[in-house]
Amino acid sequence: xxxxxxxxxxxxxxxxxxxxxxxxxxxxxxxxxxxxxxxxxxxxxxxxxxxxxxxxxxxxxxxxxxxxxxxxxxxxxxxxxxxxxxxxxxxxxxxxxxxxxxxxxxxxxxxxxxxxxxxxxxxxxxxxxxxxxxxxxxxxxxxxxxxxxxxxxxxxx
Amino acid sequence: xxxxxxxxxxxxxxxxxxxxxxxxxxxxxxxxxxxxxxxxxxxxxxxxxxxxxxxxxxxxxxxxxxxxxxxxxxxxxxxxxxxxxxxxxxxxxxxxxxxxxxxxx
Numbered sequence: 001x002x003x004x005x006x007x008x009x010x011x012x013x014x015x016x017x018x019x020x021x022x023x024x025x026x027x028x029x030x031x032x033x034x035x036x037x038x039x040x041x042x043x044x045x046x047x048x049x050x051x052x053x054x055x056x057x058x059x060x061x062x063x064x065x066x067x068x069x070x071x072x073x074x075x076x077x078x079x080x081x082x083x084x085x086x087x088x089x090x091x092x093x094x095x096x097x098x099x100x101x102x103x104x105x106x107x108x109x110x111x112x113x114x115x116x117x118x119x120x121x122x123x124x125x126x127x128x129x130x131x132x133x134x135x136x137x138x139x140x141x142x143x144x145x146x147x148x149x150x151x152x153x154x155x156x157x
Numbered sequence: 158x159x160x161x162x163x164x165x166x167x168x169x170x171x172x173x174x175x176x177x178x179x180x181x182x183x184x185x186x187x188x189x190x191x192x193x194x195x196x197x198x199x200x201x202x203x204x205x206x207x208x209x210x211x212x213x214x215x216x217x218x219x220x221x222x223x224x225x226x227x228x229x230x231x232x233x234x235x236x237x238x239x240x241x242x243x244x245x246x247x248x249x250x251x252x253x254x255x256x257x258x259x260x261x262x
Binding site: 016017019020022023026060062086087108109110111113 | 212226
């Protein structure tokens, strides 16, 4: 499996509640490689270091607000897909999450773990689709380049 | 942990083979959680009490303890705002602790 495809199945989960980290890891670990982080200040560095393309963020954390973290992540790389998983049930948190580029906003307690799994599958599909586009571009460029070389050799230039 | 005479709250996920182990772990760690609430209450640390109640509101339901969610939310609500009612908050924290003591895997 290429590194790009591998990273589309890796999820970074950031929440300062160890019980939530445990729960989400158990929900997703059959389908995804889940990295759990309780210290939100380490999230950006983790994403930059691992190339992970999917993230799940809590909003109300003691050291860092998840919406600020969402903004920072999107500035780092707008292609990282972020899902908010929060106990802050407010219209504002949904609207800000959406405006700042989150893929979805799910609420705790999670009534149906399948909803989270389905959301992450959709995100992984989206990442994989972009990876396929990049790969196709590389193949086409290589083909164009070799065609050009062939044409040059046939014309004797 | 003090014994309570009220009937227990049994996790709705206790028969879920995928969740049973996690639920047992959650229940095993309850005395520690209760200790945190008691210690924060003793220190009048309302900011932390609000945060740990908020966390519990979000996580307990995932372990099959939906019964905890409204009690944790009541604590959070009492502490929220510019003029929190701390006497009300104190009684609600004690109420939440009593609920936590009744949880069983």
